[in-house]
Amino acid sequence: MAEWIRFAKEAAYKTRTGIVKIIGGVPVAVFKTISGFKGYIAVCTHKYHVLCVRELINGRYILCQGHGERFNVNTGEPIEGLANEPIKEVEVKVEDGVIYVAKPGEAIVNWVANINKE
Numbered sequence: 001m002a003e004w005i006r007f008a009k010e011a012a013y014k015t016r017t018g019i020v021k022i023i024g025g026v027p028v029a030v031f032k033t034i035s036g037f038k039g040y041i042a043v044c045t046h047k048y049h050v051l052c053v054r055e056l057i058n059g060r061y062i063l064c065q066g067h068g069e070r071f072n073v074n075t076g077e078p079i080e081g082l083a084n085e086p087i088k089e090v091e092v093k094v095e096d097g098v099i100y101v102a103k104p105g106e107a108i109v110n111w112v113a114n115i116n117k118e
Contacts, residue, residue: 002091002102010097013037016059020052026104026112028090031056031073039090039101040076041108044069046083048115062087 007030008019018031020042027050029042040062042051049066057063061070061079069081076086091102104112 004093004100005103007039007092007099007101010094010099016056018054018056018062020050020054023101024104025109027051028101028104029062030090030092030099030101031062033073034059035074037092037094037099038073039092040071041088041090041104041112043087043112043115044071044083045078045085045087046081051087 005023013032015032015034018029020027020029027042029051030037030039044051044064044066046069047066049064051062051064053063053065056073057070060073062073063070067081069083070079071087072079076089093100
């Protein structure tokens with residue numbers, strides 16, 4: 001069962017925007033799409049830059065400012081650039097106007113910690 005961490009108030013978002021926060025030592029991004037909220041570990045799978053863009057490109061794509069990779073906000077799949085793996089999804093839920101994310105597990109925390117050592 002997931003441990004839920006309070007992330008932000010739903011009112012803090014406009015459609016097609018995102019917020020990135022560090023949760024348990026891991027950058028986590030939550031985006032508001034036309035169909036709801038989507039959460040990801042905010043690390044590009046190409047060269048491991050933090051995905052810190054707050055606005056979705058054309059309302060549908062997460063942009064990595066490192067090398068211009070684009071990821072589909074609904075699936076995390078890379079659609080442009082050199083990344084060949086999707087970004088890792090994070091569970092999101094909304095209750096009483098508050099957005100919660102599932103706390104990243106030990107494997108994700110270790111993965112991000114090892115990236116930072118490179």
